[in-house]
Amino acid sequence: MNRIMSAATLTGTARFLGWIAVLVTALQIAGHAQAADRAPGPEAFYGRYHGTGLARDPNTMAFGFEKRDFDVEIGAAEGGFFVAWTTVMQTPTGKETKRKSTRIDFVPSGRAGIYIDHAAATGIANGLSWASISERALTVRVLTILDDGAYQVQSYQRTLSKDGLYLVFRSDGDGAIIRIVTADLQKQAK
DSSP, X not given: OOOSOOHHHHHHHHHHHXXXXXXXXXXXXXXXXXXXXXXXXXXXXXXXXEEEEEEEXXXXXXXXXXXXXXXXXXXXETTEEEEEEEEEEEOTTSOOEEEEEEEEEEEEOSSTTEEEETTHHHHTTTEEEEEEEETTEEEEEEEEEOTTSOEEEEEEEEEEOSSEEEEEEEEEETTEEEEEEEXXXXXXXX
């Protein structure tokens, strides 16, 4: 029947509402921080890129460097995205040139930031590939099963930079480093 709240009740209610406001604010800040930490989607990488880099074979002391030219295209594909690249390799003497082109279509795996090769089900006997996006880097990994049962893993990490992408390529065979390549790739006009 007493409709007037005591001072103690008002103070307790104000304190409770103050804690609720602090909690709501903290949750909003945490939500904004999580959104900022989330990796971009593949769309952030779409475009055509070109650049030159050096390959280093850590097992070779003399003439262990090769010049490489790179063309990379990343874009939308049915149900996901594709990464296509061409590498032109030149020996230190410049007398030999080798060209290799690859295209892989990726679809979402059902796990955030991880994509699988669209054709993985048909080509699993030879190996498999997948992509992941973490922070500002799109990493494509290609696992190849060699004829003798050994394996080789090639990792292509393409990190968004001011002018395009920074590429770090690493090739490992049965746990040993075979080759490392780094390159700055400039985004090309459409």
